[in-house]
Structures are given as C-alpha cells and as structure tokens.
Amino acid sequence: MQPISKTEDGDGLLLRFYEWTGNAGEAEIAEPEGSTAARIANLMEEATDPELSVHSGRVKVSYRPFEIVSRRFNYPSSQAHAE
Numbered sequence: 001m002q003p004i005s006k007t008e009d010g011d012g013l014l015l016r017f018y019e020w021t022g023n024a025g026e027a028e029i030a031e032p033e034g035s036t037a038a039r040i041a042n043l044m045e046e047a048t049d050p051e052l053s054v055h056s057g058r059v060k061v062s063y064r065p066f067e068i069v070s071r072r073f074n075y076p077s078s079q080a081h082a083e
Contacts, residue, residue: 003015003016003017004016007045007072008045009045011074011075011076011077012035012072012073012074012075013032013035013072013073013075014041014045014070014071014072014073015029015070015071015072015073016068016069016070016071017063017068017069018066018067018068018069019063019064019065019066019067019069020066021065022065022066023065024062024063024064024065025062025063026060026061026062026063027060027061027063028058028059028060028061029058029059029060029061029071030057030058031054031057031058031059031073032073034075035073035074035075036074036075036076037051037052037073037074038051038052038054038059038071038072038073038074039051039052039071039072039074040052040070040071040072041070041071041072042070043068043070045070045072047072052071059071
C-alpha cells in the first residue's frame with residue numbers, strides 16, 4: 001500500500017494509512033500546500049462524505065480499530081489552468 005499517491009484522475013493526492021494496533025483514535029494531518037479541499041475517500045478514491053473541516057492548515061482524522069483510512073486532498077484541475 002502506498003501511503004501517499006497521486007489520484008487516478010490527476011486532480012489530487014491520496015493519503016492512506018492502516019490502524020494495526022486495534023485501537024480507535026484521532027490523528028491530525030497537515031493539509032498539503034495548494035490543496036483546495038480535503039475529503040474522506042473509499043478504496044476506489046471516490047469521495048464518500050462532505051468536505052472535511054480544515055483548521056490552521058490541519059485536518060483531524062478519526063479512525064476505528066484495524067481501519068484502512070483514505071483521505072483525498074484535491075487540487076485545481078488541469079482544465080482550470082487551461083482556461
């Protein structure tokens with residue numbers, strides 16, 4: 001599993017991690033510079049929930065025991081740059 005990768009559509013970064021200790025918790029992730037939104041994503045990189053709150057450039061991420069956590073950070077699309 002790659003912890004950080006470019007999304008298949010090319011408009012974002014995907015961050016994945018696996019909780020392996022059997023404990024629920026919360027992590028705080030620094031939002032990558034230039035991103036326009038943070039979303040929860042499924043294993044197919046599709047956003048599954050509303051946009052996550054970003055405070056002071058950080059996103060809080062709750063996780064359950066043994067969960068694979070995927071967060072997608074979107075960037076302006078390449079089409080937006082062409083206009």
